[in-house]
Amino acid sequence: MKAIEIKNLIVKLDGREVLKDINLSLDEGRFIGIVGPNGGGKTTLLRAILGLIKTASGEIQIFGRPPEEVLKTGNIFGYLPQTLKIRQNFPVRVIDVVMMGRYGKIGRLRWPGEKDRRKAIECLSMMNVEELKDVPFGLLSGGQQQRASIARALAGEPKILILDEPSTSIDVVGQEDFYHLLKGLQKKFGITILMASHDIGAITTYVDEIACLNCIFHYHGNPLGALNETVLTGLYGKKVDLLLHTDICDKCERLRRE
Amino acid sequence: MQKALLVGIIVSLISGLISVFVVLRQMSFIGAGISHAAFGGVAIGFFTGINPTITAIFYCIAVAIGIELVSRKGKVSEDVSIGIFFAASMALGIVLVSLSKKYNVDLYGYLFGNILAITDREVLLSLFVAVLVIGVIILFLKEIFLITYNEEIARVGGIPVRLINMLFLIALSVSIVISMKIVGIILISALLVIPGATAQLFAKNLYLMIVTSCGVAVLSTVLGLFFSYEFDIAPGGSIVLTATALFLTALLFKRRQ
Numbered sequence A: 001m002k003a004i005e006i007k008n009l010i011v012k013l014d015g016r017e018v019l020k021d022i023n024l025s026l027d028e029g030r031f032i033g034i035v036g037p038n039g040g041g042k043t044t045l046l047r048a049i050l051g052l053i054k055t056a057s058g059e060i061q062i063f064g065r066p067p068e069e070v071l072k073t074g075n076i077f078g079y080l081p082q083t084l085k086i087r088q089n090f091p092v093r094v095i096d097v098v099m100m101g102r103y104g105k106i107g108r109l110r111w112p113g114e115k116d117r118r119k120a121i122e123c124l125s126m127m128n129v130e131e132l133k134d135v136p137f138g139l140l141s142g143g144q145q146q147r148a149s150i151a152r153a154l155a156g157e158p159k160i161l162i163l164d165e166p167s168t169s170i171d172v173v174g175q176e177d178f179y180h181l182l183k184g185l186q187k188k189f190g191i192t193i194l195m196a197s198h199d200i201g202a203i204t205t206y207v208d209e210i211a212c213l214n215c216i217f218h219y220h221g222n223p224l225g226a227l228n229e230t231v232l233t234g235l236y237g238k239k240v241d242l243l244l245h246t247d248i249c250d251k252c253e254r255l256r257r258e
Numbered sequence B: 001m002q003k004a005l006l007v008g009i010i011v012s013l014i015s016g017l018i019s020v021f022v023v024l025r026q027m028s029f030i031g032a033g034i035s036h037a038a039f040g041g042v043a044i045g046f047f048t049g050i051n052p053t054i055t056a057i058f059y060c061i062a063v064a065i066g067i068e069l070v071s072r073k074g075k076v077s078e079d080v081s082i083g084i085f086f087a088a089s090m091a092l093g094i095v096l097v098s099l100s101k102k103y104n105v106d107l108y109g110y111l112f113g114n115i116l117a118i119t120d121r122e123v124l125l126s127l128f129v130a131v132l133v134i135g136v137i138i139l140f141l142k143e144i145f146l147i148t149y150n151e152e153i154a155r156v157g158g159i160p161v162r163l164i165n166m167l168f169l170i171a172l173s174v175s176i177v178i179s180m181k182i183v184g185i186i187l188i189s190a191l192l193v194i195p196g197a198t199a200q201l202f203a204k205n206l207y208l209m210i211v212t213s214c215g216v217a218v219l220s221t222v223l224g225l226f227f228s229y230e231f232d233i234a235p236g237g238s239i240v241l242t243a244t245a246l247f248l249t250a251l252l253f254k255r256r257q
Helices: A042-050 A067-073 A094-100 A114-126 A142-155 A172-189 A229-236 A250-257 B002-024 B028-048 B052-072 B078-098 B101-112 B120-139 B141-149 B151-156 B161-178 B185-202 B206-231 B235-256
Strands: A004-013 A016-026 A031-035 A057-062 A077-080 A160-164 A192-197 A209-214 A216-221
Touching: A004 A042, A016 A042, A016 A216, A031 A042, A031 A172, A042 A057, A042 A067, A042 A160, A042 A192, A042 B151, A057 A067, A077 A142, A077 B151, A094 A114, A094 A142, A094 B141, A114 A142, A142 A160, A142 A172, A160 A172, A172 A192, A209 A229, A216 A229, B002 B028, B002 B120, B002 B141, B002 B161, B002 B185, B002 B206, B028 B052, B028 B078, B028 B101, B028 B161, B028 B185, B052 B078, B052 B161, B101 B185, B120 B141, B120 B161, B141 B151, B141 B161, B151 B161, B161 B185, B185 B206, B185 B235, B206 B235
Parallel strands: A031 A192, A031 A209, A077 A160, A160 A192
Antiparallel strands: A004 A016, A004 A057, A209 A216
C-alpha cells in the first residue's frame, strides 16, 4: 500500500484553480521534496493531503484511507506548518511544546504519563535540543524553535512527516545540518517525509525524489532531473540562472585564497 | 455577607480558570461582547416572567454560537460580528425594559451586582456550575491548550477543534451569567481579563498560570468584598478596582525585573 496516493486532484480557492491534475504515488519510507515558487500551491497541496482543506475533485488516499478519516485518528501525520506565530509570552516551555505532539496518541480524557514524557525527551535529544527542555519556547532562536517543533512532530510517532518550508528561519549552515538530520530520521525509522521548500538547490542532495509544483507538476522524479533549464523555466515562468557548485568551482577558489 | 463571600470565591475560581484561556486565545472582546449581551437575556427573563438567570444563560450561549457562525461564514470579521451582537442585545434589553417600568430595581441589581440578594438556591447553583465548568475544562485541558497554541496542529493531532471551541464558548457564557450577581453585567468582563493578564506576566507554564490567575481572582473578590463592607462602597466596583490594583502592582514588579 502506498503511503500517499493522489489521483487527478484539483483544488480551488475562492473559485480559482490553485492545484490542477495532480497525480502522485509515494511509497512508504521515501523522502520527497516539493519545490516551486511562492503561491504555486505547495502549502495548499500539503494541507489537502493533511485533510485540512476541501478538494474540488480527485482522490487522496493515505495508506488507503481518505484524509478526513486520517484526521480523526491523529496518529499518522506529524506536521510542521509554515509559520508558527507564537506570542513570546505564551506559557510554554520546550518540553510542553513537544508533549503536545503526544496528545493525539494519549487520547481523550487521559493525562500524559511518564512514558509520554520519556518519548518527548527522546525526541528532543534526537534533535539535539534536550538541554533546552525547560526553557520558555518563545526565548529560543529560530533554528532552535524549528528543531523543537520537529521534535513535537516526531513525538507522536508519525508514519508521515509533513514539513512546510522548514528552513525559513534557519541559516544556510543550519539548513545543511537540518536536512542531514531528516535523512538520518528517514533511515532510522523508515518515516515517509514530504517537504515543501522553495530552496531547490539545497534539497536536491538529500531527497529521494523531487516534484516541481506550480499549479501543476512540471516535473516529478529523480532530484537531478529537476536541475534542468527547461523544467525550471517552466516552473518559475522566467529564465533561471543555475549556479552549480563543483570541486573545481573557481568562485570558491577565490574565497579560499582570501 | 457570608453567602456573598462564598459565591464570590466560587465564581472567582471559575473566572480565574476561564480568564487564562480568554487571555491566551485573545478573546477579551468576545468576553466583553457576551457579557454585555447578557443584558438582553436578562431583560427577556423579566419580560417573559422566566428566571432571568436561566434566560440569560441560554441567550448568551445563543449569542456565542451566533458570533462563531457569522464570523466563520467569512462575510463579516469576528470583531465586527461581536460588535453587532453586543449592541443589538443591549438594544433589545433596553427596549424590553422600557416596555415594563416596574422591574427597574431588580435590573439595577443585574447591571451592577447585588450581593445582598443572593439566595441559598443561587449558592447551590453557582456550586453546581463551578463543578460543571471547571470539570469540563480540566477534562479537556490539554486539547484546549493545544488548540490555543495552533489550531491546525490540533486538527492534525485528531482533536475535534470545532466541538471543543464550541464547548469553551458555552463554558464562557455560563461563567459570565453566574458572575452577574457578584460584580454586575457591566463589570463581568473585567474578571475575565484581569486575572489571566496578571498571571501571564509571570507564568512559565500553563499550570502556574491557572493557579496564579485563580489566586488573583479570589484575592480580588475577597479583598474587594471586604473593602466594600468596610467603606460602604459598591462591591462590584470594589472587586474590579482591587483586581486592577493587583495587576498594576504585578506590572510594576515585572518592570523592575
